[in-house]
Amino acid sequence: MNIDLQIRNGVSAALKALYSEVLNPDNIQTQLTRKEFDGDLTVVVFPFLRFSKKSPEQTASEIGDYLVNEIDLIVGFNVVKGFLNIVVSPNYWLEVLYANFTDSNFGFTKSTDDSPLVMVEYSSPNTNKPLHLGHIRNNLLGYSVSEILKANGNRVVKTNIVNDRGIHICKSMYAWLKSGKNETPENSGKKGDHLVGEYYVQFDKLYKQEVAGLMEKGMSKEEAEANAPSMKGAREMLLKWEDNDTEVRELWQKMNSWVYSGFDVTYKKLGVDFDKIYYESETYTVGRDEALRGVEEGIFEKHDDGSVWANLENDGLDQKILLRSDGTSVYMTQDIGTAKLRYNDYDISKMVYVVGNEQNYHFQVLSVLLDKLGYEWGKGLFHFSYGMVELPHGKMKSREGTVVDADDLVEGMIEVSKKTSEELGKLDEYSEQEKNEIYRKIALGALKYFILKVDPKKTMLFNPEESIDFNGNTGPFVLYTYARIQSILRKARETNIEWSDKVNNVKPEAKELELIKKINTFPEVVSDAANNFSPAVVANYCYDLVKEFNQFYHEFSILKEENDDIMKFRLQLAQTTALVIAHAMSLLGIECPERM
């Protein structure tokens, strides 16, 4: 049995035997003993003093004596202040290592047909411009959280809601019609999403010129903004779109399809994917119908001008508009429709929205609205809210050209990776194709790790100039350790060493025990990551594990060890470490190269 559980049960029994108090083992906590003290696991006895009515030291000693007598695996203990440090038999840790070594699925729980089904929405781009750094954090978090949920025995449906309709895409369409000269991705060689994005920027420029011109002629700012021909043109296109105007719809479809093929390239490069894609052009009508049903059933109010509102003041929120006076729907309405469709399509146990914290209020409102509309799952939706990515000079602003483009960023990372690799010259014997594959893995590992290692809730800073480090607490450092282990295992295989059998006559060194214990906490890390929706937990664990391994690696030789049993044991230790690294990194969407 798991030693942690044995100790908690033991402490519970000790409290009963010594002080006649009953405490559920679940309410007793153990922690790994800090390295500067002797022992493996530590129980803090301060909470028990009210039972024992004795000093912390004496209480800890009494419980320690009890545990040593009652539990075979506990071979000793020491007491420092109120901390009971328990020494576990080294044989136990050998057993633990071997069990983990032989479990190819170590740390993960497989899902079954009965497992909860979690739908994770992430990415959710607009179709008027390419993906940027902010989207990257979103995509990486969404993908990683999906993997983490899967590893905890959930079925996961990754979904993407594409905002393919609205005034923004009409702006790009307007500018393209006006000055596009029939430019296409094919005849220009430009990536589709970038091409459409360029026209969006063009529209903005044109619009500003027009507004400035009109203001010079004496119009107020508001008048000028409303009367700028470009804006009028875009609005007109939106109305035509809603009217199913053939020409507008065809252009819309054409330009969106360019964007989609561009997005596909970026998604593929990032290594993210989706099981089901929804389009707002297909869900917004469902939302509109829901809003109208709400009016009929007296849940919402229709104002004199025809607009539809939800009054949420009794829920501590404000008034929220659901349909404009012209009957068109807003973002919130679309989200209601999308949610309804999803629950029709899937037997969802939990809905997760990976969306930035700027929309906290939106999801609070969405949850209440769905609840009012009678959907019992409304209250249960979970907004996985994450912080913004900032640049050294503040936020990204498209108008100021400070947006970090996703494609450029990835390409830049690959360049750095290539340059670093070439300088080190460890891959000279490989083909170009093999090398490029390794550069790509390292570059993406660096980028993903860099972004995922910070607590999702927090705003994070990204400095493109300094680029991303490849030393220290970084993705490449973790990957490097993995590659290093693979190198050892390759050499062991080449010399026909066999190390899969269990070894018994080994007394592990302190550093080896620390490594085994670190490995053994992996399953707990996987569940913590899911409970907290935090890939950062996994990344930080990777770093600790790898640091521990490198210390071991430096201190002890594996293949030159003369004692066969010890060599086998160390190979098992190394291989298990590599397995855990690969598993942990896979939760972050990072692939480990076999050499680097």
Added chain:
RNA sequence: GGUCCUGUAGCUCAACUGGAUAGAGCAGCGGCCUUCUAAGCCGCAGGUUGUGGGUUCGAGCCCCGCCGGGAUCACCA
């Protein structure tokens, strides 16, 4: 103004959810490659955890006040 988030070394981030002397990396300084990958290892230096109270055997973490940063409160998405 209301609501929510946030403040830890020069910089970027941790701290097992209230436990031992707050830890890493980068940047700086100094060591370690005829030995399994030096993208590594070891050492030095760097802190009144924004601030003042409170709760507790114990607070970076919980509560209250203040100060600084951010988000949001649209017939935008």
